[in-house]
Amino acid sequence: xxxxxxxxxxxxxxxxxxxxxxxxxxxNQLRALIELLQDNEDKIFKALHQDLGKHPVETYRDExxxxxxxxxxxxxxxxxxxxxxxxxxxxxxFPASGEVVSEPFGVVxxxxxxxxxxxxxxxxxxxxxxxxxxxMLKPSELAVECASFLAETIPLYLDCKAIKVTNGGVDxxxxxxxxxxxxxxxxxxxxxxxxxxxxxxxxxxxVTLELGGKCPAILDTLSSPLDIxxxxxxxxxxxxxxxxxxxxxxxxxxxxEKKFAATLIELLKTTIKKFYGENPKDSKSIxxxxxxxxxxxxxxxxxxxxxxxxxxxxxxxxxxxxxxEPTILLDPPLDAEIMTExxxxxxxxxITLNNIQESIEFINSRPKPLVIYAFTKDETFxxxxxxxxxxxxxxxxxxxxxxxxxxxxxxxxxxxxxGRYHGHYSFETFSHEKAIMQRSFFLELEPxxxxxxxxxxxxxxxxxxxxxxxxxLLLLGLKR
Amino acid sequence: MGSEEETKKKNEVFDAEAxxxxxxxxxxxxxxxxxxxxxxxxxxxxxxxxxxxEREPDIVDALRQDLDKPELESxxxxxxxxxxxxxxxxKELKHWMTPEKAKTxxxxxxxSAEIVPEPFGVVxxxxxxxxxxxxxxxxxxxxxxxxxxxVLKPSEVAPASSSLLAKLVGEYxxxxxxxxxxxxxxxxxxxxxxxxxxxxYTGNSRxxxxxxxxxxxxxxxVLLELGGKSPVVFDxxxxxKVACRRMIMGKWGCNNGQACISxxxxxxTKDYAPKLLESLxxxxxNFYGKNPLESKDLSRIVNSNHFARLSKLLDxxxxxxxxxxxxxxxxxxxxxxxxxxxxxxxDSLIMSExxxxxxxxxLTVDKxxxxxxxxxxxxxxxxxxxxxxxxxxxxxxVETVSAGGLVINDTAVxxxxxxxxxxxxxxxxxGxxxxxxxFDVFSHKKAVLSRGFIGDxxxxxxxxxxxxxxxxxxxxxxxxxxxxxxxxxxxKA
Numbered sequence: 001x002x003x004x005x006x007x008x009x010x011x012x013x014x015x016x017x018x019x020x021x022x023x024x025x026x027x028n029q030l031r032a033l034i035e036l037l038q039d040n041e042d043k044i045f046k047a048l049h050q051d052l053g054k055h056p057v058e059t060y061r062d063e064x065x066x067x068x069x070x071x072x073x074x075x076x077x078x079x080x081x082x083x084x085x086x087x088x089x090x091x092x093x094f095p096a097s098g099e100v101v102s103e104p105f106g107v108v109x110x111x112x113x114x115x116x117x118x119x120x121x122x123x124x125x126x127x128x129x130x131x132x133x134x135x136m137l138k139p140s141e142l143a144v145e146c147a148s149f150l151a152e153t154i155p156l157y158l159d160c161k162a163i164k165v166t167n168g169g170v171d172x173x174x175x176x177x178x179x180x181x182x183x184x185x186x187x188x189x190x191x192x193x194x195x196x197x198x199x200x201x202x203x204x205x206x207v208t209l210e211l212g213g214k215c216p217a218i219l220d221t222l223s224s225p226l227d228i229x230x231x232x233x234x235x236x237x238x239x240x241x242x243x244x245x246x247x248x249x250x251x252x253x254x255x256x257e258k259k260f261a262a263t264l265i266e267l268l269k270t271t272i273k274k275f276y277g278e279n280p281k282d283s284k285s286i287x288x289x290x291x292x293x294x295x296x297x298x299x300x301x302x303x304x305x306x307x308x309x310x311x312x313x314x315x316x317x318x319x320x321x322x323x324x325e326p327t328i329l330l331d332p333p334l335d336a337e338i339m340t341e342x343x344x345x346x347x348x349x350x351i352t353l354n355n356i357q358e359s360i361e362f363i364n365s366r367p368k369p370l371v372i373y374a375f376t377k378d379e380t381f382x383x384x385x386x387x388x389x390x391x392x393x394x395x396x397x398x399x400x401x402x403x404x405x406x407x408x409x410x411x412x413x414x415x416x417x418x419g420r421y422h423g424h425y426s427f428e429t430f431s432h433e434k435a436i437m438q439r440s441f442f443l444e445l446e447p448x449x450x451x452x453x454x455x456x457x458x459x460x461x462x463x464x465x466x467x468x469x470x471x472x473l474l475l476l477g478l479k480r
Numbered sequence: 481m482g483s484e485e486e487t488k489k490k491n492e493v494f495d496a497e498a499x500x501x502x503x504x505x506x507x508x509x510x511x512x513x514x515x516x517x518x519x520x521x522x523x524x525x526x527x528x529x530x531x532x533x534e535r536e537p538d539i540v541d542a543l544r545q546d547l548d549k550p551e552l553e554s555x556x557x558x559x560x561x562x563x564x565x566x567x568x569x570x571k572e573l574k575h576w577m578t579p580e581k582a583k584t585x586x587x588x589x590x591x592s593a594e595i596v597p598e599p600f601g602v603v604x605x606x607x608x609x610x611x612x613x614x615x616x617x618x619x620x621x622x623x624x625x626x627x628x629x630x631v632l633k634p635s636e637v638a639p640a641s642s643s644l645l646a647k648l649v650g651e652y653x654x655x656x657x658x659x660x661x662x663x664x665x666x667x668x669x670x671x672x673x674x675x676x677x678x679x680x681y682t683g684n685s686r687x688x689x690x691x692x693x694x695x696x697x698x699x700x701x702v703l704l705e706l707g708g709k710s711p712v713v714f715d716x717x718x719x720x721k722v723a724c725r726r727m728i729m730g731k732w733g734c735n736n737g738q739a740c741i742s743x744x745x746x747x748x749t750k751d752y753a754p755k756l757l758e759s760l761x762x763x764x765x766n767f768y769g770k771n772p773l774e775s776k777d778l779s780r781i782v783n784s785n786h787f788a789r790l791s792k793l794l795d796x797x798x799x800x801x802x803x804x805x806x807x808x809x810x811x812x813x814x815x816x817x818x819x820x821x822x823x824x825x826x827d828s829l830i831m832s833e834x835x836x837x838x839x840x841x842x843l844t845v846d847k848x849x850x851x852x853x854x855x856x857x858x859x860x861x862x863x864x865x866x867x868x869x870x871x872x873x874x875x876x877x878v879e880t881v882s883a884g885g886l887v888i889n890d891t892a893v894x895x896x897x898x899x900x901x902x903x904x905x906x907x908x909x910x911g912x913x914x915x916x917x918x919f920d921v922f923s924h925k926k927a928v929l930s931r932g933f934i935g936d937x938x939x940x941x942x943x944x945x946x947x948x949x950x951x952x953x954x955x956x957x958x959x960x961x962x963x964x965x966x967x968x969x970x971x972k973a
Contacts, residue, residue, distance in 0.1 A: 021879075057944035057952060065956035072957075087899040098900050103882060105905070182906060190699060197696035201689050204706075206910040209699065227933040233941055241942055275942040285942035364511070386928060387516070390598055393927040401591075401929065404956070407582040408593055408927040413600070414677065418701045420925070433912065435885035435900035436878055437893065441719035441869075449725055450733065450767045450777040452552040460552065464560040464896065 004175050007164050011107045011134040014161045020104065021132045023082060029129045029158055030075045033122065036157040037064050037071075043153070044118060047145035051117065052243060053288030053322075062242060063118040066403060070123055073406045073423065074130045081130065081427045089437070092463055096439045102431040104132035105206070106182030111138045111173070111196070113187045114290055115246045115344075117146035120210075124185045125163070127426025133183070134162040138176055140188075141169045142290055181205050183430060187248075189342075190415050197418075208419030208429050211412050212342045213369035214252040217399070218359045218385070219264065220376035221257065231375045231397070232267045236275060238373065238399025240326045244287040245346040246294075249371045251399055252343050255359040258352040265328060265350065269313050272326045280325045281318060289322040289345065298324055298345040301338040310349070356381070360388045368392075368414035373399050392416050494663055499670040502659065506602045506629040509657045516599060516627045521573060524624045524654060528617065529566045531652040532559050538644055539613055545640035546612065548780035548814075549735065557734070558613040561896060565618055568898055568915060569625045576625065576919045584929070586960055591931045597923040599627035600701070601677030606633045606668065606691070608683045609782055610738045610836075612641035619680045619703075620658070622918025628678070629657040633671055635683075636664040637782060676700050678922060682740075684834075685907050703911035703921050706904050707740040707834050708861030712891065713851045713877070714748040714756055715868035723867040723889070724759045728767060730865070730891025732818050736779040737838040738786075741863040741885075741892050744834060745841040747851035753844050757820065761805050764818050772817045773808050781814045781837060790816055790837040798828040806838075826854075848873065852880050859907035860884075865891045884908050 019025050037044070044064055048054040074081075087098040108128050112121040121139050128135045137154070139147040151165040166172060177184075177199035186196045187210040200207045217235055222228050238251045256264055276283040289295045299317055302308055307329065308315075314327030329349040332338055338349060353359060363372060372391040376382060382396060392412035393402055402408055411420025421429045447459035455474075462471040514520055532539075536559050543549040543558065579594040603623045607616035616634050623630045632649065634642040646660040661667055672679075672694035681691045682705040695702045712727055731743045748756055768775040781787045787809075794800060794807060799821060806819035821841045824830055830841055845851055848868075855864060864883040868874060874888055884904035885894050894900055895914075903912030913921050937955065939948040954962040 055942075055944045057942075057949050060949055061940070061952050061956070065953060069956055087897075089897055089899065093893065093897070098894075098897060100901060101878065194696050194699055197699065198693050201692035201696055204685060204688060204692065204704065204907055204910065206906075211699070224933070230933045230936050233936065237940055241940075277943070283943065285944045382930070386596060386926075387598075390601075390924065391926065393929065394596075396928075396930040397933060398591075398929075398931040401588050401931065402927060404587045405582075405584060405593060405927075405929065407584065408929060409595065409925055410927070413924040413926075415699055418699065432882070432905045433901050434883070434905075435894060435902065435912075436888070437885070437890070437897060437900060438874070438888040439890040439893070441722045441889060444722055444725075448729060450550075450552075451769070451775075452550060452777050457552050457555065460556045461560060464556055464564055466564070 108183040114140035114142035117143035131430035213416040217373040219256040370416040542640040546638040609635035609637035626922035708908040709744040712743040712865040862908040
């Protein structure tokens, strides 16, 4: 506990010194971060391979590449983001000026998850640095090699008086959560998100919670076989090809009309074979399950006899290698755990409906997900989904790509999260927007002051109505 | 419903079960999509406006009962400010509701993106006693504009206002989506047990912690508008008369100091203090006469609890000898005269909690810059004020003082400026509202990205190879030249 308090004290002192507020410091840190990634690419590939069996392409695509892009984007936009935003004030207050200034919260805590252990630690870190805060980073202990990598490498590149890494398990998390932070950024499960927010409440610390949920993919009728092929590839891309389904924005389950189920299953099987070969267990392009606990959790989901009956492809479990092959289910029972809990693994239920329109009600009767995917060319249906459902984000005709967009806010709603980040939203989420109004002593409005009388009442009524014309008349004695 | 049934309903305890039924009903209305329509939102805002236009005398009367609030304060700082808020919402609503186009980059080409605002759903608004109409209905304006259904829980400490609010909402608003629940701790707890889609709480930081902890159970986002010790720094070389008048308005002119953004205490130099004190005394007399206890232009203290609390601050041994003006009290009428104290110890009671009353301590420092250190050593206030003509001092103030909002050369007026976000930081709150910020704070901004089926890059998919890695690096970087080069290189390979 003493160590954490000491670290926190140093972070506070560094913040008070004002060094993190300077644009030069922030830019230097962002450049150093890019250098860290460039110099250590192989180490990162190795760490992700050890922790999750991730292939370097996945690691570059989902971790290194994204962070480099985000850091470069922040560097190029930082001056703009930091500039005070001028605001127009009503004429009533003339002469006066108004502006909003972004200031750092102070000392922030970032808790990241194990599935994208580099991305989910460094993406928020970019925002926190860009906004001028000092940071305590707590990587997930489940991605052991990555947590070590971060603890060892960050001090070599970044300002260790302002950015610190603390590793450890649940007890360390608890100790950290007892402290007073000026902001907490948490990525993980809704259950722990609730614990984090409760702890934050004790100090009135604002939080951003990036959680999860069951992200559905709605498959409408598509007439072009080419479109269908692309759709299937993108769905697999959004499930098994990203950390083998252990991704918060992964496709959790599919909604499709009964009549297409068989075709869909065939196409999925073919594409899975194309991506991973006859024996996916031997493929180097598919990740492993993070640990035994999650392996067992996923195995139990399939143990339910009614669920096991619904398996139409896959089902191979290899505990020694923490490997579960891409598995497809057709219409498992809706009250089974596999359909009530976020799967977070390589099991893909297909739920059939009589009419694809029913998908809207299906989704709405469940907690709001982090993202809804919909594959459709029907503009009317698109509009219905946009206005008829609620989710963190909504993506048409693709999966996962919102990660690449610096201009779109990334975050959940309801059970899937509070707040958002990416791009300038990262900067905003770590900033307090301070309103500043400046007046001069010149030009006084006498009716502002008591003792009150009817004239002053009339005056102020017109003033707050911004009814300048009648105000002028009143002042000139022309208004009764 | 017969009056017997109505009476029965009134006497029933509003417990968790009752609250749960309430929420269920409102969820049903929200699910029907009624509150999402532009037409509904406009009709409700217009009804609110009608209510204020027709019932201002009742509102003024209720405020007189609860706070002895001067008619002008009620009409201007509650009703008129609300009307401005509604007018602005009506004018801008279509624009606020329009999705914002977002420019996508070459990395996701071809694609189009926009950010679509949608209501959270069913919202709980808990309001305080000091501006019971403004601080109830201003958040309501935001919640309605954003398309939510809502429950309003006004403060029981202003009972006439709470009762009038319940009555007026019943008469003017759509009861299938907007409700008022009156009551105290029990009712508030019952409400807080429920799952809301957003909670807005205006009040003190102690209860705010309880609200946020309750919200945490359901992962409900919160808007907390709290308070703090808002300091006023007085530099020399200013138009002292104007500065004093403006400060007095922010303090005693705002519900007799019982306002979250009221100047809590003054910090000035030892040299300047006598001059400042003289000017304050003069202007106080100009405004409130020689017998401010009798002045009709000052609110009273809200109730005997707060009167006792404020009396205790004055009776503190460390402080009672420091009163340099005022100090008169009338327990029966719940009145305390504008009171100035000079050089109270920093560890006295009056300097350790938000005063929220007509007492104004003046702290003195050697150099004016020292005042910023004093401010930063405390918790972050909702507002901080500075009177100066010194450009460098202004800059230092803006750069070093962290508060919800800052005003230079005036006090409290930023409340009326809708282009500025109004909210606190850390102990003084989280989130902000007013103007468009009200609409935003009650909305979820949904990112919507639309792609076509063309433009699929094989490099995305397994089986992964070194070649794909090369191309991927270039694609993610977004460099057009790099992409073309790589694609040409790729096709060569």
